[in-house]
Amino acid sequence: MSDDTSGSTGRFGLPQAPGGLCLLQDLLNTAGMAVAPVPDLLDDETTARSWIDASLRTWGEQTGQTPPRIAVSSRDLPALRALRGHVRDWLTGEAEDRTPHPLTAGISFRHGRLAYEPQGNGAVAVASLVHLEALLASHTGTFTRLKTCMNPACGVAFYDMSRNSTRVWHDMKTCGNVMNLRASRARRRGTAAP
Template sequence: MSWTATARYGLEPAPGGLAFVQDLLNTLSAGQRREPDLLRTVEDARAWLDQALRSWGGVTRRPIPGIELTAEDVEGLRGLRHDLAQILDARHGAPATESGPAASVLTLPTALRLDEHGVVHAEPRGTGWRQVASLALTELYQAQCTDTLRRLKSCRNPRCLTAFYDRSRNNSGVWHDVHVCGNAANLRNYRARKRAGADRV
């Protein structure tokens, strides 16, 4: 599947439908070399969403919903992305901002459907950005139930912030790429310690 927002940061997608949430988070202008915001305009947002829904349908083998976006919906999507990033950071111990998780309560309609094989599916409802949010929250809930949500993280490098799926055995990853962001952070910390030592002399 082609998760365009995540692929541009050289990252592997999260498993199953959780990759949709990761891709939404990665529409942000992030990375060491700033990529453009994929929710900057209505046209950008529609192009991203069309591809993301196709990829979501491919990995989940579920019908692809038709979702129309207006300029107001794009504002809503950007707000959703911000709130999801804040909540994700709070789950992993990062300090919350003033507009953080406390203000991020969403109640959205979702339908449960029993298919011919006896499998229950949660189906997003609503229109525009609320339908996207309903789909994202459905995937977050399913990842929570399978204990994979704890592996979806934002890079701790404040100059990066890309969303990555931590595949380390003990789920201890904090950088989307240890060679890029981890080394840069370690170098900054080393220089800060060296300066602090020189000041004490």
Template sequence: MSWAATERFGARTAPAGLALVQDLVNTHAVERDGEELLLDRPSAQRWLQNAARRWAEVRGRTAPDLALSEAGLRDLLDLRSTVAGLLAVPADQRAEGALADIQVHARAKLVADPQGRVGIEPEGTDGDWLASAVWSEILLAQLTGTWARLKLCREPGCRSAFYDTSRNHSGQWHDVHSCGNINNLRASRSRKKDALQTSPGGL
């Protein structure tokens, strides 16, 4: 089982449960890479079930049995938009205070294993469970420092979420050979256009 939404972009996957947050963002449509995975309730239901099973596998939990209503689909789209908005902020400008204006309605409980390791268990059903899991993973990622490495590709036609593994957190594109080259080509054309407009022969 895989993180299907992220894999279709060929983006580097975030570690552990943070990959659930990344996969949610990557359900959006990109013309050259894939369709909208939350287009309607049946397609969103498929993604939700698969993502929940993958999360449970990663976290060593029992996979929840989830169903999605039309209202739940709207909530799911709102959640995706909210998280994508958080990731759109440059990592060095992010702060936990950025969540102050976001109304988070999610419940979770603390659980401990026989070795005394404490984890967070999402609560709720269906879309509410997903919201709980997503916000729990964001909290854990902020505590471990991995949240700053989850970013959106800077290419406007992509905006897929990727995990930046560069030493100095300088990654800008989910794939430097595709989106990076597109960006460089666009910048080169813009420079040539500006040069023509400012040269005497370009008047």
């Protein structure tokens, strides 16, 4: 797995999810944090362009494909933020989504293997590639290992490499210990009350 620190996942010091699932993880990790100096990478066109370029480079490395060139503009930002929320809802189970999402992608046979790439540009092309990668990951069983940190102040997306896939914190030191300490204190307060 790549540890590209130029993408949104790299800024949290986390390894990339395998294969094309890295694109979903990177999309989720564009979100900012109110409790830390972490900006939202989809707030303006410049950071969004840098993010998509870095993310597609990583996607190409992870999938062995040539990264597509997708141009995003300020008009795409609301749709990209909505896509991020949509994917987060899938992972957290916050909302059921029975709406079919159209994919606009081309499939070709190159160098002895099938290759795919989104067609079009902007948020539509990003959404097509994200939905395609989510579908592929769900069929390989890797989708359920992409998770968001259970610390409500964090929410960083990570790939759970534990044997039984039971991790709930992106990092035990920064989020797990804090949340476990809070829970322990709350339990002690609850037992001390008459």
